Amino acid sequence: MNGIYLATAYLALQYLAAGTMGLLAALNPMLTALLGSLILGERMRLAQWLGLTLGMTGVVLVVGVAPVPGRSVPAALLAVGGIVCFALGTIYFRRYCAGGALLPGNAVQMGSAAVLCAVLAAVEPFHVAWTWRLIGSTLYLALAVSVGAMGLFGLMLRSRTAGVVSSNFYVIPGLTAILAWVVLGETLTATAMLGFLVSSVGVWLAQREVA
DSSP: OOHHHHHHHHHHTTTSOHHHHHHHHTHHHHHHHHHIIIIIOOOOOHHHHHHHHHHHHHHHHHHOOOOOOGGGHHHHHHHHHHHHHHHHHHHHIIIIITTSOHHHHHHHHHHHHHHHHHHHHTTSOOOOOOOHHHHHHHHHIIIIIIIIIHHHHHHHHTTSOHHHHHGGGGHHHHHHHHHHHHHHOOOOOHHHHHHHHHHHHHHHHHHOOOO
């Protein structure tokens, strides 16, 4: 879920625009819902499928749609492969690991991802210019994202269907655009705001599980 997904995403971003990568990542919730239905037999109501569709529509409004240059097609396929791995990992966790202890399970997952990425990094020139900003951002990614967010992701997968939990990813592009406007002073377009609202409505619909 982390080693292959993040490694392929970072490699793909060398050749793809961030918006394109965000749009490809929006495939994850719908793919996870389909796999959950086929493999786990999870049932979702029509309103929840509508919510997933609205969520993806909102992401399209936020990041836009741009053609992928021919030389970047392999990178796009690599990114999609990573997204498929994340979806399959979500299904595997939901079926076999949801009842396990979260922190030890998260430690095993992150540790194995670290080993994999270390092996992959060994084939490239390795140099790090240590700065306080790099250290701070790395600590944030490790503690808030890897431990915190992935821990919450696993916690939600204990009681909710894989597709419903994955629908939360739809709010990320819109929320990122808003934070970039607040923190970095980037332009926040009306279309991006509309996309964030559409995605939010879609996530709300998707979260309404059958009692």
